[in-house]
Amino acid sequence: MSGNPVVVMRLVASAYKVAEKAGSIVRKVLHSGELGIVEKTGANDLQTLADRLAQKSICASLSRNFPNITIIGEEDLPAEKVEEDLIEKGQEEEILQKICPEEFQALKEEELVVWVDPLDGTKEYTEGLLDNVTVLIGIAYGGRAIAGVINQPFYNYQLGPGATLGRTLWAVLGLGAFGFQLQEVPGDRRIVTTTRSHSNKVVTECVDAMEPHEVIKVGGAGNKIIQLIEGKASAYVFASPGCKKWDTCAPEAILHAVGGKLTDMYGNAYCYNADVKHMNSAGVLATLRNHEYYVSRVPPTVRQALKSD
Numbered sequence: 001m002s003g004n005p006v007v008v009m010r011l012v013a014s015a016y017k018v019a020e021k022a023g024s025i026v027r028k029v030l031h032s033g034e035l036g037i038v039e040k041t042g043a044n045d046l047q048t049l050a051d052r053l054a055q056k057s058i059c060a061s062l063s064r065n066f067p068n069i070t071i072i073g074e075e076d077l078p079a080e081k082v083e084e085d086l087i088e089k090g091q092e093e094e095i096l097q098k099i100c101p102e103e104f105q106a107l108k109e110e111e112l113v114v115w116v117d118p119l120d121g122t123k124e125y126t127e128g129l130l131d132n133v134t135v136l137i138g139i140a141y142g143g144r145a146i147a148g149v150i151n152q153p154f155y156n157y158q159l160g161p162g163a164t165l166g167r168t169l170w171a172v173l174g175l176g177a178f179g180f181q182l183q184e185v186p187g188d189r190r191i192v193t194t195t196r197s198h199s200n201k202v203v204t205e206c207v208d209a210m211e212p213h214e215v216i217k218v219g220g221a222g223n224k225i226i227q228l229i230e231g232k233a234s235a236y237v238f239a240s241p242g243c244k245k246w247d248t249c250a251p252e253a254i255l256h257a258v259g260g261k262l263t264d265m266y267g268n269a270y271c272y273n274a275d276v277k278h279m280n281s282a283g284v285l286a287t288l289r290n291h292e293y294y295v296s297r298v299p300p301t302v303r304q305a306l307k308s309d
């Protein structure tokens with residue numbers, strides 16, 4: 001294995017393999033038929049065996065390789081010894097070969113924060129909407145999301161048996177985004193993607209205010225950002241405090257690496273320092289282009305309903 005001396009590049013190369021491993025855990029648990037579903041705060045806030053195993057695998061693998069990095073995962077799990085077969089030691093060679101953008105070359109482990117959502121779209125996972133499911137590993141420095149890895153464990157499952165399942169998308173700011181073909185919604189069509197399971201009056205009012213030509217309701221923040229970068233949607237509009245830092249860090253880095261933007265409903269950036277609160281209280285507004293238009297359409301009543309961070 002070739003060495004890349006830059007911590008950020010080694011971390012992304014590890015996160016890539018670790019996300020793949022987590023994706024295979026997510027598939028295995030589904031095929032076993034024993035999801036082990038637990039309601040956290042209610043029926044729309046679920047945790048499965050896949051969330052628990054995938055997070056253990058991701059956090060233990062990364063902290064073994066990078067002992068001084070702060071890692072924050074979605075699931076509140078008891079500290080316990082992690083089975084050796086959950087540990088991933090590999091690093092993606094293609095990433096190790098890349099040159100790190102200059103501004104990140106000297107970063108140290110202590111300066112990096114990793115935000116982990118082991119299974120974004122858990123509700124969809126339990127309902128068999130499998131493309132909606134992603135594994136998210138975001139990397140932040142100085143409060144900014146600077147790199148991200150998204151694994152989509154069931155990518156291609158609609159092709160039927162025999163298809164190779166899963167893919168991994170990744171990006172580093174200033175270096176680029178990989179693992180997919182960037183596409184834009186044609187013309188000036190406004191296709192808004194939003195929540196399928198966490199809607200309410202404010203969420204709907206805000207979507208309507210965008211005057212969309214079309215509204216798509218899908219699960220998962222990771223999945224919605226993939227829609228933006230693959231030309232399926234022009235804006236992700238979620239006027240609710242329901243999203244957390246681990247839902248947005250990796251997707252934001254990938255979106256920003258291709259010139260898009262993710263902010264709260266006021267158009268302000270979120271901060272990903274280790275000590276920020278986890279909830280994205282002022283909602284999520286993400287676009288590939290024309291961010292200002294969407295920010296300008298957010299009704300004052302919607303802003304008032306959401307507190308700025």
Ligand SMILES: *[C@@H]1O[C@H](CO)[C@@H](O)[C@H](O)[C@H]1NC(C)=O
Nearest residue numbers: 065066067068069108109110
């Ligand atoms: C981690 O931090 C300790 C204590 O500050 C330091 O001695 C060590 O070199 C660091 N390790 C790495 C891999 O950065």
Ligand SMILES: *[C@@H]1O[C@H](CO)[C@@H](O)[C@H](O)[C@H]1NC(C)=O
Nearest residue numbers: 129130131132196217218219
């Ligand atoms: C994702 O979920 C939506 C419904 O929320 C569903 O229409 C779509 O087919 C799902 N994606 C796949 C391909 O499973």
